[in-house]
Amino acid sequence: MEVVACIDQSSPAATMDMNVVRAAVATQGYSARFEKFDGSGVGDDPYSEKNFHKLTSSRCQLVLGFPVDVQAPLLPTGVKGSAPYGQTGFALVTRDHAPPELSQLAEGTEVAVAYETAPNLFFEHHTNIQSDVHPDNDDALDALAKGKVKAAMLWAPIVVQYTQRHAKGHKLFFALLNEPHARWDLVALYDDSGVAAAEVFDKGVGELRASGRLAALLAPYAVVGDRPTASAVKPANVVSRNEYNRGGLIKVSNTKKKSGAKAPAIYSAEQASAGQQVFMSNCSMCHGADLGGITGPALKGQKFASAKDDFAVSDIFGILSTQMPAGRPGTLKPEEYAAVMAFILQQNGYPAGPNALTYAQAQTSKVPLISSSK
Ligand code: HEC
Known part of the structure; x- marks a missing residue:
């Protein structure tokens, strides 16, 4: 049989x-x-x-x-x-010595990651490190092997394969990360x-x-x-x-929708209009002036944020502040990222309130992101 x-x-x-x-x-x-x-x-x-x-x-x-x-x-x-x-996942990879914990890396250490993989999200919780985004895994590993960066966060089996192919090259050390969404079951x-x-x-x-x-x-x-x-x-x-x-965008959230709960007012109307301008100059070419999606996905409506997606504001903000605009992630000012988040909230039916959304609030907000627009 x-x-x-x-x-x-x-x-x-x-x-x-x-x-x-x-x-x-x-x-x-x-x-x-x-x-x-x-x-x-x-x-x-x-x-x-x-x-x-x-x-x-x-x-x-x-x-x-x-x-x-x-x-x-x-x-x-x-x-x-x-x-x-079995279990594997995303690993912290270093060149010269066994990798420490992320939090032990020196202030300002640049860490290579592949574009849009889960480790892009880890920078949110580890302000001591800075992201160095590469188009793919090999590119990120090359940067590490050549000493351009001191560490990388990558899919462990790819690191194994790389070290086997480049056995004579520089020795790499790696250990699985203990971060949310770093561990995967086979x-x-x-x-x-x-x-x-x-x-x-x-x-x-x-x-x-x-x-x-x-x-x-x-x-x-x-x-x-x-x-x-x-x-x-x-x-x-x-x-x-x-x-x-x-590099998959991994949608991360532990927040459960509280059904019937009224959407809270977490940004100001003024901020949303500033955000609209940021959006038109930096995002609309891919996501559409109406947020309907072109080469990038829609950022409005049920396709973007339905209850079953189980997103919080911090999840989507993590993606947009560390990975967008695609091609030059992280290049906008913190207040521009917060403003563009305000604009996205407004376009998804959230009410404006008296206070603007700060960058720090957006990073940690567990407000469920559920669009009330179509
Ligand atoms: C060059 C094109 C491009 C530009 C410019 C761009 N994006 Fe994106 N964006 C993408 C693509 C492509 C994806 C989807 C990536 C994937 O799923 O692998 C994406 C994904 C996203 C997501 C995640 C959507 C989801 O449902 O998971 C958000 C939020 C986002 N972009 C916001 C923005 C914002 C805000 C800007 C401007 C500051 C911006 N993007 C600029 C191409 C772009």
Whole structure:
């Protein structure tokens, strides 16, 4: 009997994934066969629901290569995840010595990150470090290897792959970060057609874990993790390889909508009109003068901020203040970022009040961002 697994070739840990599947199903008396696909093509997201079901219905019982955020596990409808078989995530990488905690890096240390990956958000909580944004992971790693920056925050398996390819180059040290949304579970994804195979896989992983073989199969890309294998992950928030490479914007929030609550007035009308000018000169070319979206996504309405997106003002402000305007992130003045946030709030139906929104308030505001405009 055979388990067929789709493996994302663009994942640096593709071989590890195959080894785990092969070993896990073998413990249950099954053999494994692999179908390879490339999850890296820009604009061709294999993880869209439609493409996912195409993979499973035509070929595979299990799909590997799409980790889930430990803190926000949400899968698209109809897609389930196995129990986590390993854990990895975003790591702090340094050149000459084992990485300290983020908070121990010297004041003003520049830290390289890849454009629009989760670590862009970590600067918000660590004012001692400054972001040095690169178009992709390799570019950020090169900057570190050449000593242009002292540290980087990147997807750990990519760092492993880089150090293997550049074995003779400068030694890099890395450790997984303990930041919100830095830790990711490795899971096998499946739909209704893969339930039986997933059961075989889960049982097998449980045996590998119990016998101590799992850690060796995962090394050096991932670790066993401290979470039990018993329960399958809840529906999860998944980032495709595609998004690691391009850098996925990871939407971060713990704030729950309080239904029926009236939107609070957290900015002033004057500030929103100043924000409109900032927007027209710096943002409208990509997001549209009416915020309807052009090359950048809409910043107004249900597509942008519906209750189920579960955004707080600080989440979206974190993105816009550290990653926007795309191409030259972080180049506006703090008061311009606050003003443009005020304008976005106004356009999404929030009332103006007596006080302007400060940069510091926007950074920490847990006010839910739920648009009341269409
Ligand atoms: C060169 C084009 C460009 C410019 C200029 C630009 N953006 Fe963006 N923006 C993007 C793209 C593309 C994305 C989506 C990135 C992704 O999802 O990977 C984005 C995403 C965003 C998001 C996150 C939206 C969401 O739903 O997650 C916000 C907020 C945002 N931009 C605000 C702004 C603001 C405010 C400005 C001006 C200060 C600005 N952008 C300027 C292209 C641009």
